[in-house]
Amino acid sequence: MPTSADPAFAVITDGLTRRFGKRVAVDHVSMRVRTGELYGFLGPNGAGKSTMLRMLCGLLEPSEGNGTVLGLDLRREPERIKSLIGYMSQKFSLYDELTVDENLTFYTRAYMVPRATRAARIAQMVQLADLTGRERQQAGQLSGGYRQRLALACALVHSPRLIFLDEPTAGVDPVSRRNFWGLVRRLADEGTTIIVTTHYMDEAELCDTLGFIYQGQLIAQGSPQTIKTETFRQPVVETEVGEIRRAADALGEWDAVEDVIRVGTRLRLVLADDRTSAADVEGYLKRAGYDVHWVQSVEPSVEDLFVSFVDKQRKTRLREQLRALQSDPHPNPLPGRERESGTPGGERESGILSPSGGEDKGEGE
């Protein structure tokens, strides 16, 4: 374990835990964020991402465990940490009645940007957020994308070395989302450490390092590429097959297949281990009498990785339930089938674990 003053790491935590009453929102998370990297916390709603972030910013006190942020102790020096970090929440934290200029001015005062450099810094931020010409417009009249970039600019007025973005793209249109991430990526490349929470898989792919959070625990961590090649040893295949519903059911009952996801007219299969190949899948379907158009191996997506982690636990719980119901002649459907029939359009909304895009419910004060 490196010392707390190690400049190579912007954030180090050791067994960080937060409870709300009996509920454990964050459960003994130990992690490191390298200085200058873009680190993404990925997880479904209520997984504990926001709670984790809020502890790191000093908004919430940890129930247990320790951590340092920019070399400063999380428990002992929260005030010093506050002046060094930037924070942007999914609510964007803007004053609607204040103009773009006034919002930025307020935050420069709050973060004690020296008077001499204030005007220049605000001008710089206006440019960064692409808000030139709108300085005198009230924040409440701006559209989602502009509000989002203004919120980011407000979090950056004091040139923080570390910024926290809590679901920064919630409720913003796809074009603005892409622009925003371009901006974030640029900031990271220029040396700012960025920690972001998201449940968008395409956003996760842009991070240098990903931390998967589920039920308060950090269940996997690494670069998207490392997780794919090293952590995730399960092959993924796609197939197009006739009688897709029945085929999905049949595959779901096969031990070699861990997960069946319907994507449009195709089925995406996460296999249990690499002893099974695309050819085996084709053989299995053909033997069962299905009309197989094609089967091929594909690169696992971040979504596959994460869903597989989540579903492993869900499957365990389901097996326990099935054991308890051994005498029942009609056991509960398998997860694969459940998922397939549970998406009415047949197509899983690409890249989004939770279509609601809402906040982590039940978290916070």
Added chain:
Amino acid sequence: MASRLLGMIVKEFIHLRRDMLALVLALVVPVAMLFIFGWAINTDVKHIPTAVFEQSGSLEAQTFLEAMANSQYFDIRYRVRSHRELTQLVDEGKAKIGVVIPPDYARKLARQQAEVQVIVDASDPLVATSGINAAVSLGAQRSLQIVTETAGTAGVRNANPPLDVRVRAWYNPDLVSAIFIVPGLVGALLMQTTITAMAVSVVRERERGTLEALIVSPIRRWELLLGKIIPNLVVAYGQMTGALLVAHFVFDVPIRGSLLLLYALSAVFMMGTLGIGIFVSTASRTVPQAMQFAFLTFLPSIYLSGLLFPIEGMPQAAQYLSMVIPLTYFLRIVRGIVLKGVGFGYLWPSLVPLLIFGIVIFSLAVFKFRKQLD
């Protein structure tokens, strides 16, 4: 630190300027309320049904009763021949006021001191106060008249007034309710606006998520609170000045005491009300909730502080309650300074409970506020 606090203050003033609703609430509503209360609410109850038991049969008694009738407060409907009859009329509610003039009225009036007994149906405190005040004030006038008339002739006279009276409303002999109520309203308005504005300005930030941004920023808790309290105080003093101007120039309320003293003591009162406002903010999730909650704290103050209804007319339990309501004490201070022109020497007994209340509530509220943010 100066930069952070200044940032907060400037921001709050911009909010006020931009948020027309808040501005209207802050400036127009108090004046409108002043007019409504000052004009529409008239707590003077006139033509009170009165029964008279006149035993002296004297001209002096007749003159006093005529004066009563002429005041329009009393409607002499019954002339009775016994105490029992009088009690019965009052018991039945046919008469709200009974006047008993003793047999030796005229003789005593001329020599030393005559007593007129006034029985009041106190089930309606408004009627009772009006009746008592009117009767007492009539007695005083009558006494003065007699003293003036007999001054030359009788020569030596007892120091007591000829008619037994205790003048409580000496500063308001006409019993015009506006003069009594309007200065009190100044206090009530201060209370309402400071509580509501304080609570709403915090809750709005929480609702929009900006409170979170403030907490993550290096702005300290006390800077956050002070940054909200200072603009709030500025607005409150502006309102108070406006209300006093209207009171003086529209309702002819005399301002007899030191305004400086009034403004200084108001700060003590507002320490408590701002504390209540912070409390309300910690207990509310949304702005409408905060408004309702604020109103709830405001209601008992209006009814129990003696703003509209005299404390003397309240049941004992309500009187005890009124003793824990800060507005009760502040009303004494406002009325004392504005109407009676009294100084600090007379006001400190009201200031002490206000100070204690202010310090306790404010500290508790700030403590709760800070705890909630952690």
